[in-house]
Amino acid sequence: MLKAYKFRLYPNVEQRIYLAKTFGCTRFVYNRMLAERIKSYEENKDLDIKAIKYPSPAQYKTEFEWLKEVDSLALANAQMNLGKAYNNFFRDKSIGFPKFKKKTNTNSYTTNNQNGTVYIENKHIKVPKLKSMIKIKQHREFNGLIKSCTISQVPSGKYYISILVDAENIQLPKTDSKIGVDLGIKEFAITSNGEFFHNPKYLKKSAKRLAKLQKDLSRKQKGSNNRKKAKIKVA
Incomplete structure (x- = not known):
């Protein structure tokens, strides 16, 4: 923008x-x-x-x-x-x-x-x-x-x-410092100055939640209001 x-x-x-x-x-x-x-x-x-x-x-x-x-x-x-x-x-x-x-x-x-x-x-x-x-x-x-x-x-x-x-491209202050970044599986990223960024595992969390919602949906009676509400949550 x-x-x-x-x-x-x-x-x-x-x-x-x-x-x-x-x-x-x-x-x-x-x-x-x-x-x-x-x-x-x-x-x-x-x-x-x-x-x-x-x-x-x-x-x-x-x-x-x-x-x-x-x-x-x-x-x-x-x-x-x-x-x-x-x-x-x-x-x-x-x-x-x-x-x-x-x-x-x-x-x-x-x-x-x-x-x-x-x-x-x-x-x-x-x-x-x-x-x-x-x-x-x-x-x-x-x-x-x-x-x-x-x-x-x-x-x-x-x-x-x-x-x-x-406004969508932020201009950061100039600096002469350099840093290396190592991407991993257990840790999302590790920098050369010793900082750790943990893997948030958003996909795994979302998959678990979706499985739970689908299980709840299967238990609802077809045609009921509760089943309609459960469908909305899954969507």
Whole structure:
């Protein structure tokens, strides 16, 4: 199950400059790709849109080297968001054609957690590409694996982060210790540090209980209420 948590961010001056760059670069990539798609569509109206190949953010970095200064995952998500909006339009024209993003007082970008690149520690959060950690006001604890996060700046100038968490996959604290586990029959498991885990023998216990219930059922008179109740217990 995926759950979203929103927290306030308090970036310093250096971090605000980086976030502003990332907001601008993702907006640039989105608009550039949209212009490319419009041009390709006008030139290839008879082709299936799925057959048309479009440039990727990586290809733009050759011409616009300043794109290398920001998170590549943020740029990839801008491309993915445009792709969804573009495909949705051709599936249902009532949705409307994607519009160019304007420079406004509301900015945002989305990035992903790849191999622990996003994590919270000591009231600060680490995000990809940014070397320093941003101060976060985490007013609510959560358990699970961080999948992605969206950093935004609202018209008031405040910064927020929405964190998408997979609550079914719990992220355990990192540790350098190692342990061996030996599975057995008499004991369910024995660890290398001497811990024993007894075999609960659930199957054996369940089989005994089922046999007892079936024996009780056989003793009940057919068609009686007691026999019906016994059948329910066996089932």
